[in-house]
Amino acid sequence: MALMFLSPDDPAEAWRDVLLAAIPDLDVRIWPQVGDPTEIDLALVWRPPTGELARYPNLRAILSLGAGIDGLLAQPGLPDVPIARMVDPSLTRTMTEYVLLAVLRHHRQFDHYEREQRATRWSYAFPPQAADRRIGILGLGVLGGAAAKTLSSHGFPVAAWSRTRKQLAGIQSFAGKGGLPAFLARTDILICLLPLTRETAGILNAQTFAGLPRGAYLINVARGAHLVEPDLIAALDSGQLAGATLDVFSEEPLPPGNPLWGHPKVLITPHVASYSLPSTGAADVVENIRRARAGQPLLHQVDRARGY
Ligand code: NDP
Ligand code: OXD
Numbered sequence: 464m465a466l467m468f469l470s471p472d473d474p475a476e477a478w479r480d481v482l483l484a485a486i487p488d489l490d491v492r493i494w495p496q497v498g499d500p501t502e503i504d505l506a507l508v509w510r511p512p513t514g515e516l517a518r519y520p521n522l523r524a525i526l527s528l529g530a531g532i533d534g535l536l537a538q539p540g541l542p543d544v545p546i547a548r549m550v551d552p553s554l555t556r557t558m559t560e561y562v563l564l565a566v567l568r569h570h571r572q573f574d575h576y577e578r579e580q581r582a583t584r585w586s587y588a589f590p591p592q593a594a595d596r597r598i599g600i601l602g603l604g605v606l607g608g609a610a611a612k613t614l615s616s617h618g619f620p621v622a623a624w625s626r627t628r629k630q631l632a633g634i635q636s637f638a639g640k641g642g643l644p645a646f647l648a649r650t651d652i653l654i655c656l657l658p659l660t661r662e663t664a665g666i667l668n669a670q671t672f673a674g675l676p677r678g679a680y681l682i683n684v685a686r687g688a689h690l691v692e693p694d695l696i697a698a699l700d701s702g703q704l705a706g707a708t709l710d711v712f713s714e715e716p717l718p719p720g721n722p723l724w725g726h727p728k729v730l731i732t733p734h735v736a737s738y739s740l741p742s743t744g745a746a747d748v749v750e751n752i753r754r755a756r757a758g759q760p761l762l763h764q765v766d767r768a769r770g771y
Pocket of ligand 2: 528529530531532549737
């Protein structure tokens with residue numbers, strides 16, 4: 464049996480080499496050179512072409528190269544086999560770096576100074592204290608949890624909203640639909656690190672923005688479909704939101720005509736907030752290859768009914 468590697472974005476040869484270093488007799492086939500589809504029992508994938516996974520009748524498991532598996536679950540004909548998502552120290556570290564950078568850029572008013580420089584204006588603004596800037600993170604999983612701890616260690620009051628209540632030292636926990644209004648009301652910088660599911664799609668909308676204090680800031684690093692773009696533009700233009708850092712979009716690449724590109728209060732990055740590396744991500748993938756072939760539950764196995 465063989466493992467198929469399929470990703471338009473990840474380094475195929477580097478992944479093959481780290482997997483072979485751990486399992487020398489692993490048969491790794493890099494898509495589209497996969498040979499006989501009936502010989503493929505494992506798929507290590509990111510953004511497969513629509514319907515592609517339905518071509519492999521003997522799949523035992525799908526190992527995602529991404530942490531978010533919403534795209535996989537939306538695939539037509541997706542085989543009914545266990546799916547594991549990516550959990551990788553590099554993915555977590557780079558997400559934490561991105562979130563910290565985006566928070567500090569707004570907190571220390573670099574977004575304001577970037578605009579002022581373009582207008583050739585020397586405009587001193589009194590620097591705020593971290594203790595006075597309340598951070599709120601939607602999603603307190605692997606990535607939200609790491610970001611919460613780092614931001615808290617920088618002196619920001621941090622709260623997080625999740626499906627189930629959490630106990631994390633120094634982090635205020637809010638849970639469920641009922642906990643959302645109080646969480647939003649105490650949040651000056653809102654960071655979205657939720658998985659995209661039926662429950663969370665469109666959560667960054669006019670009602671959510673209205674629940675934040677006036678002048679709050681948004682950082683969306685989860686999925687584009689969490690955000691209702693016209694509601695964001697209206698909130699920015701009315702002053703309800705002071706600005707936004709956006710890494711993910713409903714349509715990627717973001718089309719040239721999208722009004723977000725030219726909005727003076729928006730910083731856009733091209734879905735680069737975090738990335739996994741073969742050197743650090745391989746350990747759990749190797750363990751999952753072993754588990755899948757032994758018929759054992761996978762590490763980081765997705766609950767399909769929950770959607771993450
Ligand atoms: P996890 O599965 O570890 O964490 C998800 C968190 O969201 C959990 O705390 C969960 O609550 C919470 N959650 C899920 N559904 C709801 C809901 N309906 N209401 C409230 N809370 C909810 O995911 P990760 O932290 O690993 O990743 C989060 C997302 O980040 C990914 O799904 C992906 O979309 C995105 N991502 C973006 C990247 C980028 O480069 N921009 C890179 C990597 C990931 P509970 O703990 O109670 O289950
Ligand atoms: C992921 C991503 O989910 O890159 O890993 O968005």
